[in-house]
Amino acid sequence: MKQPNSTPTSELPLRETASQTAGPYVHIGLALDVAGLPPRQEEIWNRMATTEADGELIEVVGSVIDGNGDLVRDAFIEAWQADAHGEYQCDFDLEKLFNSFGRTATTVETGGEWSLITVKPGRVEAPNGKPMAPHINLAVFARGINIQLNTRLYFDDEHDANAACPILNAVESPARRQTLIARREEGEGGRVRYRLDIRLQGEGETVFFDF
């Protein structure tokens, strides 16, 4: 190790391991069912909440679209969200009624759509103490994506909270903020469904964050 006070502030002891694309077969490792592999004892997947979980059970769906307007049918997405009370449940446990973490994927078989069964998240505070609007953090991995793309999903029936959200307002262009807002629609069996298409490039390009 270097001596204290002799290390230039611009220099860190270690560099982060470099990122690489998850590639076309990411499902083998992280979404076994999609790849056609038998499940293990427990898998991390897209049912983040059971019907008994606190809060409003919702379905969140969407597609991923490339710069040519074509569906990306091999994307892998991770979700991280607060529970209905605005708290992150860090301890992943499939015996719990709700988990803050989930995974989903787009495939040819699902018509290029990803989906999550979850509850609508509660509000979480920004570091300045102001409440952020309810949101789900999404990370998009796929062939052709060299380092994951981080975005957020907001809800179109949270108009006032969205308008006051410090993170949404950090996006300079009001038009681009709209790319983060999922549309509420009628789901199957009367369940509330929200749809957010993620556009990787070009017209209507989704906002992606660095943090």
Added chain:
Amino acid sequence: MPLNHNKRFVERDRTWHPAAYTPGYKTAVARSPSQALVSLQAPSVSELSGPEFTNLRMGPHDNDLLLNYRENPGRENQGQNGLPIGERIIMFGRVVDQFGKPVPQTLVEMWQANAGGRYRHNKDSYLAPLDPNFGGVGRCLTDNEGWYRFRTVRPGPYPWPNGINTWRPAHIHVSVMGPSISTRLITQMYFEGDPLIPICPIVQTLNSQEAVETMIGRLDMGHSRPMDCLAYRFDLVVRGELQTYFENV
């Protein structure tokens, strides 16, 4: 669950990582954002927290790819019967952060092709055959000192439609969570000395040889098992975690 605002992570150096737009890797051309990323100047608990997997129940062979896929799972493994074909290796290493601090109890996942370069995936139609005794997926938690370990076979290189004659070097995909979604990382481990590494368009998405070196597993004779298997060591470095000493009031 108490919210912990009391930390931050060293900023990700996005010139060290591959850029989004890397035309030598053709799929990236239409899958790279054209707009700048929006930087969150003050990350919130949304970014500073992440899942912990100590209560994810795993099977006894989840990190042992020599044993975790059998065409007839009920069958006893007798002699060579039921083992995958290929170079038996241990892949192991330590997950640390940029300050060298071990990252204990974090989820490390990996997936790979078999010894012939064929993936057990519905979409892989390469003519090299599947191995009836090889699935190609593993996972484990790091121990209290940040160490992880898998046992597997060395994957083969394989061709892919990019250039006319493009081949991936032998590689194992590696996924690590780290302490938050800010440290989340997916990378690939390559094998020391593989001559395909410098001519791979995916490796070449990186700007520097120094960065490429962070993805190369090293032959480690000291940890190999005589008359059994070789070992490759692959340490993973995730973003450094700092405490926030002063916050605005």
